[in-house]
Amino acid sequence: MKPKTFYLFISFFCCASWGWLLGFEHFRQHSSPVGVTLCPIKAVTGYPCPSCGTxxxxxxxxxxxxxxxxxxNPLGxxxxxxxxxxxxxxxxDVLMRRATLHKFFIAFEQWFKRPYVYIPFFIFIVLNWIWNLYKNL
Structure with a gap:
């Protein structure tokens, strides 16, 4: 991914994430969310996904x-x-006109492709899913 595309994507993702979090706070304060779920997996199956509760x-x-x-949820x-x-x-990076975040992302992506990295991560996600099922989240 080119740096310009990367930074546009990350900017959008940060704004969307903070918007979601602030919207959640507003929803939490102004409604009774008992029984309400926004997770499509939980809505369809009745079981939480690994990221439920994040x-x-x-x-x-x-x-x-x-x-x-x-x-x-530890993922939180x-x-x-x-x-x-x-x-x-x-x-x-924007103020200094540098691309250190993009360079870090590229290096992280290469590191994450190694089996000794992604296998424990996958195991962690599965264990987190079991934890969510156990808690009946």
């Missing part, structure tokens, strides 16, 4: 309740850290 986990993480965020910690770091890194 929005709640990120929200809880940003409120400073790390252990609760881990309990809801990763997502929360990315939501905090990536926009700042993006802004840095």
């Amino acid at each position: 929005t709640r986990s990120v929200h809880t993480f940003f409120e400073g309740h790390i252990s609760e965020a881990l309990w809801v 910690i990763v997502a929360g850290l990315l939501l905090a770091i990536v926009p700042l890194w993006l802004l840095h």
Whole structure:
């Protein structure tokens, strides 16, 4: 992916992610979300997907309740850290006219293609899914 396309995509993704998180906060404060799910997998099957609860986990993480965020969904910690770091890194690259985020992404992508990296990641996702099923999220 070319740097310009990458930065446009990341900018859109950051805006959409923060919009989703802020919309979730508004929805949480102004409605009773009992029984409401936005996950298409859970809506169709009745079972949570591996990422179910990530929005709640990120929200809880940003409120400073790390252990609760881990309990809801450990992926929320990763997502929360990315939501905090990536926009700042993006802004840095734009202001300094550099492409360090893009270079990091390319290097990370190459590193992630190695079996000793993606296999434990896959196992973590499966274990997280089992955790979500166990909690009846």
